[in-house]
Amino acid sequence: MKAKITVGVLTVVLILYFVLIGDKALIFIREGTVVGWGLAVAAVLLPIVGAVLLAFELRFGWRTQHMGRELAAQGGLPEASDLPTTPSGRIDKKAAAERFDVFRHEAEAAPDDWRSWFRLADAYDVAGDRKRARGSMRKAIELRYAKETS
Structure with missing residues (x-):
């Protein structure tokens, strides 16, 4: 249960980070400079990459947990x-x-x-x-x- 709470808290913190960095991207776009646009693109792409990686890790964890439960129910999980x-x-x-x-x-x-x-x-x-x-x-x-x- 402790691991699930930790994952949940970290996921919420990461989502909050994505929102805040998205806000910064809008500020960079309003600057209207080439550097501002470049920073805005980077600020948007990094959270997208982070979200995709988070989704893969969560899927890996869920599947691993499901398989572990299935194997334990079959009596095949080593201790x-x-x-x-x-x-x-x-x-x-x-x-x-x-x-x-x-x-x-x-x-x-x-x-x-x-x-x-x-x-x-x-x-x-x-x-x-x-x-x-x-x-x-x-x-x-x-x-x-x-x-x-x-």
Whole structure:
């Protein structure tokens, strides 16, 4: 719930920023100079790019959350709490690597199953490789939602 509130607050702040920057663009246009027009175009394009990126990130988050719930309902969602931790509370790297190997082999064995890619993304995340975790999750989303769009 805390994450949803944070996303909501950040989205509202970003929308407020878009409105304020749009107002500045109008001021630049009223200046009537070439520089003013250039700044106005930039002030309009940047929020548009930001809004598109925000929409993509929200869609990614919603789909990931939906898939996680679906996988949990099927009993196929791995639990990070099952892994041993160091005295500081971090997940043991050796255990994370072993788990990663299991899910990597699963994804290699079933490359068209979104569930295996979701679990691989989770394993990457637990291992601390966020970039590859997002890439694997994108693959899972592509596989999961390709069936609905075709």
